Amino acid sequence: MAALLRPARWLLRARAAPRLPLSLRLLASGPRRPHAAPCVPAARAGPVAGGILSQARPYAIAVEKNNFLQEEPTSHRRNTSQFDWALMRLDNSVRRTGRIPKTLLQKVFDNTCHSGSPGGNQALLLLRSCGSLLPELQLSERTEFAHRIWDKLQKLGTVYDVSHYNALLKVYLQNEYKFSPTDFLAKMEEANIQPNRVTYQRLIAAYCNAGDIEGASKILGFMKTKDLPVTEAVFSALVTGHARAGDIENAENILTVMKEAGIEPGPDTYLALLNAYAEKGDIDHVKQTLQKVEKSDLYLMDRDLLQIIFSFSKAGYSQYVPEILEKITHERRYIPVTEKLEDTAFQILLACAASREDHLSDFGSFFLRHCVTMNTPAEKLKDYCKKLKESQMHTSPLQITLQCALVANKTDLAKALMKALKEEGFPVRTHYFWPLLAGHQKEKNVQGIIEVLKAMHEIGVSPDQETYINYVFPSFNNAKSARAVLQENGCLPESTVFSQAELRSEAVNGNLAYILSFLESNTLPISSSSLRGSLSLGFRRCMDVNLWSKITELLYKDGRYCQEPPGPTEAVGYFLYNLIDSMSDSEVQAKEERLRQYFHQLKEMNVKITENIYRGIRNLLDSYHVPELIKDVNILVDREKIDSRKTMQLPSSVLESTLEKLKAENQPIGDVLRQLILALCSEENMEKALQLKAKYESDMVVGGYAALINLCCRHGNAEDALNLKQEFDRLDSSAVLDTSKYVGLVKVLGKHGKLQDAINILKEMKEKDVLIKDATLLSFFHILNGAALRGETETVKQLHEAIMTLGLAKPSTALSSPLVTLYLEKDDIGAALDITIDCYEKYKVLPRIHDILCKLIEKGETDLIQKAMNFVSQEQGEMTMLYDLFFAFLQTGNYKEAKKIIETPGIRARSTRLQWFCDKCISTNQVEVLEKLVELTQKLFECDRDQLYYSLLKLYKINGDWQRADGVWNKMQEENIIPRAKTLRLLAEILRNSNQEVPFDVPELWYEDEKHSVNPSPSHAEINIQKDLLKACRQKKNKDAHTIFLKAQKQNIVLDSETYSSLIKLLLEKDSLVEAVQVKEFAETHIKGFTLNDAANSLLIITQVRRDYLKEALTTLKMALDLKQIPSRVAVTRLIQACAMKGDVESIQEIQKMVNGLEHSIGLSNMVFINNIALAQIKNNNIDVAVENIENMLTSGSQTMEPQYFGLSYLFRKVIEEQMEPAFEKISIMAERLANQFAVYKPVTDLFLQLLDSGKVDDARALLQRCGAIAEQTSIFLVFCIRNSQRPGKASTLKSLLELIPELVEKEEVYTSAMKSCVLDKDAVSAKVLYENLIARNIKLNDLLLKRYAVLLKNAGEPVPFTEPPENVNFYRKQLRESRKDPL
């Protein structure tokens, strides 16, 4: 056996065991003491031994007794998994710390109970944990715990077998529990369970521990009759037994008996003997025996030695402890602290720690915690702390001890420790006292609270506002009674803190009257900034505007509050900003009228704010969808202090005088007028702006009107807004306002009862095809909802009706909900129900049915509930009805009813509905309701439990509630749910965020299946693949990259979106469309929300166009635009051109609509559409239509394009290139006609140039002869020359141009371009002609041109007829540029 033992021992010694796989751990502990451990004297079994055994045993049993498991086949799986989980948690704990915290065991126990009928092995696991693995409990408590578990599980129907009895026996032994072995046997007999060898061994051990050799012999007799082998364990027990009986001689003799029986005494036997000596204080024999052991091939482990130490100290011979300690090789294991032997334990602790390798972590925290639990006196604890600190084992022992004391709510100890901290020079902070206060608060223990406050005073810590508000006041009826009691007890502070806390708690209750009177009578120095938070709270909870104003005025004007710099304007302004910022958008909307009143009252009180703050508030109001309030805040701006330097625009006063001046000089004023109006609008000066408009009505332009209309809308001036709109229409009936201005009009008109006008605006929006964005729909909703909240029935109904019938928006629950809100607000639930039913009939939506049902339930309107339910089940099915009812019951707290509903036979899980309700609970932070939902749906058929728990965890995460999250983890085990990786990751994150250990392995994944998930930790393989792929992309090795992708795909490895994007881009660049699309599809299906970025989508479009996949390209464009991306100009242009070549006018128009409003960002000229639409029409043989359209555009009054920019080159070029003779003829006629009849020369010049460029010089010459004005279009030629000089192959074109219009050559732009072109095309001959021409004309040539020419000549092997400028081309280019910049 010794041979068997050694390798196993070695494993343990090397501390390998905890890291070994379970099977190996079994090996390590299994053969070591297969049956010895159970009969080791109680003290012998250290926690680690127990730990490993407790891990190993249940498995062993599961294997040995599989018949036991087969007895319960139905619950097998469930129990196994439950068991695995429990094992894992307990195992984890043992592995990490060598012990199990009581709370953990309790939790596992509770969960086991919850699971219904716990399996046998679970029971075993629990029982086993009640021994030495629970060092924090006292021995008697442990046994009690074991009994509790025993009884409870028995009641729950767990069937005990002999292993359970044995486990219980072991617990008794470990806990030194006094019991009668005969009674125990009788009990087993009663339960009809046969004791086995282990039972007998343990019973012998029990007798022996009590020194009852007689009893032990009796059991031994039983064993003999049953022919059971007597093992080493029995002998070891007998050693102890004899020793305890005072017969040390016989104890020694046992060893001889063993040898005679053929059993070599092992370490256990020796240890029993050693302990026996130690208990007698016989250090000499101990030493002798130890030497003997050392000489043999046996090993005593540290914990064995510790056991001896323990025996010495327990028997009162602690003087020998150091001698044994020397022998300890310092395995860092555990400290057997129990039974008030802290001093010894501490000594061991110090000794152990002295040898530890890592000095990083603090050591001994557990010891301190235990001492606190054991009520160790404060003095002793302080001493330990001091020593721990001195020996540098722990950096902050006092703090840890204090934390333990606080957790355990031990006020006196905490107080003593805090004093010690203070003496040591550590800070004692206010929040150290909060746990104590929180403890008393739970019991409303006023006396306790007073004592803590006194202690604070004593230690010299003054309570702050939070202390009072969160931990003191809740135990009193109100702050006032708290004040009285505190005063009585002499712990009212002299500072302002209490008053401020009082103020705040009154503010929380909305008691502004109190606050006002307090501020009026207050004599304490309180700054406005310290009041800000409290006041915001108070204002929001009190509806009395007069009080708001009075308090604000007081702050503004009273010397006590904000007279110190920066003065009241800043301080009050900042307060206002804060107030609005602290409100939600719906709150501001609901209180719009009150706020308006408030601002106007402030204005009257002459309260002012700065421009800066005003802007902040304005932005807030904008984001809250209440721009109507902006003007009301604007009146508060302190005009004198406006810093005009900060504003980009010129101040209105300057513009005004400019305007006057221009007018006097009789110059055009349109532009200045527009600027002035805009300036006045931004200053919110409506009156002035309107006056100005009246004065200069004839000079008004569209832009000015638009701004004015918007201004009036903001100011709620419906009358003028409407008039302006009409004037605007008269000015230009086709002009279109932008969407937000239309919406503003609808809003203001609707609000002021001009319903018909509002509807007319809506009609106009439809007619002019105004772009309806998501934001517009939201605005519609806000308009309707605002009206609904004001109770304006007609407005809501008619506007809603109009929006629907005009088709401005699709029917939706959100848009229809204001119709219902109208009645819900009036508390007319019956009518609300009718309306929602009506909505269903009209639009197939059921707005706010949930809210209606909730209200009906609250009011107990059974008939109406019936009606609603009948309707829903008739229209949407019974299941929907049941869900509606279920949610309503849940929401209203009628959980019993909810339970009944969800237990309706046949009901199935509807994930979308459940998710809806979960999201609702999360967004409104309804923890209880969501918990109930999760609880009640436990047995719901096909319910995705994991998803529900995931939602619950999300909510807990928001609240930072790790305890409950941890509870979810347990519940999921209980329900036997296999959590998805994302759930585990979320849970892990919650736990980690709260500094909790994560009791499971967080699943590894490189990229989450959900976008917003936690901590991906990719495996190495994935990282490598990712790296390789990215490398291949960088090196532009598209084939390699694609191969890597395919490999990863085969292995089902999902890479991150960046990698996919890079790969797709590369593939597109290399024109591998099919592969790119394949990668894209894979990424889209594997990464939620995967999208290509702007650039990649543009590339995709270009490639698709190149491959002639126009439909797909169009879809890509649409998708990119939907994602608010800006595609590249090239991509859009290519697509349009491709459509044109196909004659697809519709697609071009569709694109035009899609990019409407984005032309500028894309850099797309309107001409692209004009050219290509015309080309498409020509392709369709609609030449006349194309010509007519273009002619119309250039000749009608409303020009979409300035004629000088109306470039048709592309069209001409294509028509020439494609040799579309009839079309060419017609467009040339058009161009000439435009020139001759309308003096629009751009088209004909473009045509001329395109002819030239296509090499049709004769045609060009003829055209020039017919239309001489072409020669005068110098600016067009300049642009043409400069552009073409950058492209190769244009030298001849430029040459022809100069031949046809020779005088052009004198323009610097032209001759430099021409020279550049020659150089580019290496056309030395043309260059020479040009040079001579220029010399002849006596034109002074710049160095850059000369240098270029010289280089060209030299390269052509010709002499340079002038001195070549010495520097390089770049030098002269730079020089020339510099000289252009600086005319000197």
Added chain:
Amino acid sequence: MAASAARGAVALRTKIGRPVAFVRKIPWTAASSELREHFAQFGHVRKCTVPFDKETGFHRGMGWVHFSSEEDLQNALQQEKHIIDGVKVIIFLYIITNFLYISRLEVSNDKDLGKFVTEVPLILVKEWWW
């Protein structure tokens, strides 16, 4: 005060991308003022929150530090170790993506990957403002 008021207004315009650090593993002995004290060395700290659990009187070991500028935040993030009350705390970058939600970019250091940034869930933020 003038400065902070103006900052408030400025910050509002750029609510998106406010520089906020998320701090974990704060020792129980430290509260918001200790956090503020520590992070003040990196720049102006506009606000510091360490929410306490009123049931227990302890905080949950996490908090938020709102800096005045992105630069200050970067200074803090670049510091390798943050020790508060002798305990190493862990700090992360918070990115505010819109008015109501923030999402966190977690900066992790991996032996193989070097520094990498991961986005972590959106969190309701309203209550943490101001």
